[in-house]
Amino acid sequence: MLAGLAGDPASPDHGTVERLRHRLLHAPAPPDHRVFEEVHASLLEVLRRSPKVIVVDRVQWMDDASLRWFAYLVRHLAPLPLLVVLGVRTDDHFPAREVLDEITAQAFCRELVLGPISLDSVRAVVARSFRQSAIDERFVTLCQKATGGVPQILDRVLQALLNHRLPPEAATPEQVEQILRVCARIEADSVASRLARQSARLRELAEAVSVLGRAAEPPIVADLLNTAPEEVEGMRPELARIDVLDDAPRGACLTVRTPEIRSAVLHSLSERRRQLLHLRAARRLGDYGAPTTRVADHLLPLDLSTLSPGVRRWALRTLQQAAEEALTGGHTRPCAEYARRALREEVTDEQRARLLCLLGRSEALHAPRAAARHLDEAISLLIRPEERAEAVLELWYAQMVQHGAFAESVLRLPSGLPPRHRELLDAADTTDTDLRTRIRALARSSPSDAELIPQPSLGAPPGLSEATGTRAVLESFGALLPAGLGVPGVTPAERELLAACAGDLACRAESRETALELASRALAGTAGCGAPSIIMLLRCTAVLSWAGTLDAATSLADTLASCDVPVRSVPQVIAHCLRADIAVRRGDLATAFQEAHAAQSLAQATESEDLSLLPLALKARAHAVSGRYEQALRLLEGVADMPASMLGVRGWCRLSLGDTKSALIDLLECGRRLTELHIVNPALSAWRGGAALALTELGENALARQLLDEELELARRWGDCGTIGQSLRAAARITTTASARVALLEESVRVLEGSGARLQLARSRVSLGRAFAAGGRLLPAREALRAGISLAEECGAKLLVERAHKDLLGCGGRMRRSPLSGPASLTRSERRIAALAATGQTNRTIAQALQVAPGTVEVHLTRAYRKLGVSGRNALADALAGVLVGEHEPC
Known part of the structure; x- marks a missing residue:
């Protein structure tokens, strides 16, 4: 202040004020009242010549002596031409608060509390920062809300956005999320800076709460700080005042206000102090009976080798127990974390085997290849027969997931699985009913009653051949009993068995009604999110799809998508694939492509090469069904060792393009592989019909007739209308008599x-x-072609529409002119979905009501907007005025 008063060296007061400032700087002790009076006298001399304004910001950081002098000045301020402005943060640490209170108590002192700047001011600041860009009003509003209208924070946020080259827009959720993240980080840095200026005790409390995470109970925090809960409660308001903690009532849990603030506080800790706090937190939480998983979270970052032997053994036990609890609760990621952390330490073979089992089971859905490796090692270390058999089951389930969930790999055990007869037979005397039931379920997935493993192996016990060894396994666990006999379906293991029996019947094309009943019973309980439960859901979905109950299959695919698993995991990929497969069966090609593309994007984040084939196969199949055979074949180029159903798709494409011999090779190989797996149901692949058409073109009419008769017989035996209709159409193509073809x-x-x-x-x-x-029957020909074209247009099969339209013109007909826009141009599905959307229902609600995928609703609404000439659902009600939608009209 004195430096400012000294002013220009030519001024008359310069020498006096400079001498006083020099004296203050070199004073041997804090200045007393005599110095205050001398400074006051110098100030009076200056003020006689001209009024002055003294502005001091961040008064809370001022030294005690200077603050006391300002209090002295204010007491003598009334007759002086002087304005004093003191800026202070009320949420900062302020040791000399009583001096400030004395200043504000003066009668002529006015206290001003700064509020947030207005929306117009925020807009002006944004415009000044982004000079060359158009300003999105939503961006301005978001900036004011996120920064609280604080200019300093607003400037830092805008500078950060400029540094990251982010545009001043908030039109999408992603842009909003980015802006909010930037704001949260800047706010956290600001809060951490204020915390660093607080007392050591307050900082320790903030550190303890940040280390404990989630909601920290006051008694545990107090124990961690070796203090009384009353002291913690006394410090709580101070940390809430500077925005470190949520403002909560006395006795409530202490919670850091945002994750970013917690991270900033933890980042300020030294590694040694962080480790010490985590260890003390783990011990205290254990003493207070906290969940084991919460205790284990504090053990994860510790270097266990530095602990005493007793504490280290306790830590390893806790990590294993936490992994078991997490897996039981369906939380696979934490389970894998705990198991991996424990496996980095020196453990006994028994501990290692159990930890590997936990790790393998938790990895099955997002890293099936690693899961198989860990479970295989666990089997070699386990001693108890029941545990070994359990690990074998989990290994096989993991490998079924790894094979990408092609129907033939889900309903039947994939070929090439390691032989494990000995482990299963060793557990034949077990009294564990669930284990016996699960082994029966897996045995039901074998290609035949006499062959558990499709390929020869060396896994039979001494004195038993491979087939005899398999028979022994099946008989030991009652797997040869009739499907579903006496299985109530109460336990998860029983539901696994019911799903396996349903899948077995579907593979053999036997008793569609029984298969549906078994699948329904399997789905009656609450499904878990482990590999066995996922395989059970997949089997039931396959049965429902093959049986033509597509609404129920869609609902089940949605259930799989809603499992508590990471977004980029195998179940999520498979859920999209199931929706794509169901959409192809429905004939909803737009949804099929959309779901297959979503699955392909997610599959790239998984480690399973086999899994990436599934969305590729579905894309190719959708192209083939829509008549784009060249595109389908391009997708399948370079794919080695195709699954059987994928070979069938390629065979049909080659047949349609005239490559008859190559098509026949693919289709017969598809049939050979499926027959080896005892999958005869044409609902999976109509390879017989395709091979019959190829054989007919090659002059092998008798063999072609035999294949088609077999396919039609199997389709009728299974009973799905879609499969029967397709087989009848294929039979008509090779029928030589016109009347028989028409029939x-x-x-x-x-x-x-x-x-x-x-x-x-x-x-x-x-x-x-x-x-x-x-046959010359032109009138019924035109009617049939018109009906076919209309339905093909709804399905999005443009090539079929074009070819059928040529046929229609060839028999003297033409399509009745249909409106290109307006309500009358909507298809039945578009009209019904648009009408529901007009009532305010969300896409998800509509999808659930109509039992279709949300993507289907989105596709139909997009078409409806275009035809109605509206930009969104808010305009649908007016656009659809007067259009009635039948309550029971099918979508």
Whole structure:
């Protein structure tokens, strides 16, 4: 202040004030009242010549002597032409608060509390920072809200956004999220800076609460600080005042206000202090009976080798128990963390085996290859037969997941699994009912009753051949009993068995009703999120899809997607694949491509090469179904060792493009592999129909007829309308008599009208129209072709529409002109979904009501917006005025 008063060296007061300032700087002791009077006298001399304004910011950082002089000055301020402005943060540490209180108590002192700057001011600051950019008003509003209108924080946020080259926009959730993250980090830095200026005791409390994480109970915090809970409660308001803790009532848990603030506080700790606090927190939480997982969280960052032997043994026990609890609760990621941390230490073989089992089971859904490796090592270390058998089951389930959830890999054990007969037979005397039931479930997935493993192996016990060893396993655990006999479906193991039996019946194309009943019973309980439960859900979904109950299958795929697993995990990929497969069966090609693309994007984040094939196969299949065979084949180029169903897709594409011999090779190889697995149901792959068409073109009519008769017999035996209709259409293609061809196609249309396979119905109607035209029956031909074209348009099968339209023109007909826009141009599905959206329902609610995927709702709404000429759902009600939607109209 004195330096400011001295002013220009030419001024008359300069020498006097400078001498006084020099004296103060070199004073041997803190100045007393005589110095105050001398400074006051110098100030009076200056003020006689001109008024002055003294502005001091951050008064809370001022030294005690200077602050006391300002209090002295204020007491004598009344007759002076002087304005004193003192800026102070009320949420900062202020040792001399009583002196400030004395200043504010003066009658002529006015206290001003600064509020947030206005929206207009924020807009002006943003415009000044982003001079060359158009300003999004949502961005301005978000900046004011996120920064609280504090200019300093606003400047730092805008500078950070400029540094990251982020535009001044808040149009998408991603942009909003980025801005909020930047604001949170800057606020955390500011709070950490204020905390660093507080007393040591306050800093220790903030550190203890940050280390404890979540909600820290006052008694535990007090114990951690070796103090009384009353002292903790006394310091709570101070930390809330500087925005470190949430403002909560006395006795409530202490919580750091944001995760970013907690991270900033932890970052300020030295490594040694952080380790000490985590260890003390773990011990105190254990003493207070906290959940084991919470205790283990504090052991994860510790260097256990520095602990005493007793504490180290306790830490390892705690980590193992926490892993078991996490896995039981379906929390696989934490389970893997605890197990991996314990495995980094020196442990006994028994401990290592159990930890490897926990790690393998937790990894099965997001790292199945690693899971198989860890479970295989665990089996070699385990001693108890029951534990070894349990590990074998988990190993096989992990490898089934690893194979990418192709239907043939889910319903049947994949080939190449390691032989484990000895481990299973060693557990034959177990009294563990669940274990016996689970082994029966897995045995039901074997290709045949006499062959648990599809390929020869060396796993049979001494004195038993491979087949005899497998038979012994099956008989020992009652796996040869009739499907579902006496299984109540109460326990998870029993539900696994019911799903396996349902899948076995579906593979053999036997008793569709029984398979559906078993699947329904398997789904009656609450499904878990481990590999066995996921496989159970996949098996049931396959059964429902093959049986033509597509709404129920969609609902089950949504259930799989909602499992408590990471977003980029195997179940999430498979859920999208299931939705794509169901959409193909429905004939909803737009949704099929959308779901397959989503699955492919997620699959890239997984370690399973086999899993990445599944969305690729579904994309190729969707292209093939829509008639784009070249695109389908391009997708499949370079794929080695294709699964059987993928070979079938390639075979059909080659057949459609005229490469008959290559198509026949693919289709017969597909059939050979599926037959080896005892999968005869044409609902998975209509390889017989394709091979029959190829054989017909090559002149092998008798063999072609035999294959098609077999396919039609199996389809009728299974009973799904979609599969029967497709087989009837294939049979019609090789029938030489016109009347028989028409009869088969009429039956195909009649059967498909009772199914949800809309594209199959469109194909059969078009084929029937062509058959009518070939026989000279032009009127029914035109009607059938028009009906087929209309349905194909709804499905998005543009090539089928084009070809059928040429046929229609060839028999003297033309499509009745349909409106290109307006409500009348909507398809039934678009009209119904748009009407529901107009009532304010969300996409998810509509999807649940209609039992379709949310992506399907989005696709239909997008089309409806375009046809109605509106920009969003808010305008749908007016656009649809007067349009009635039948309550029971199918989507």
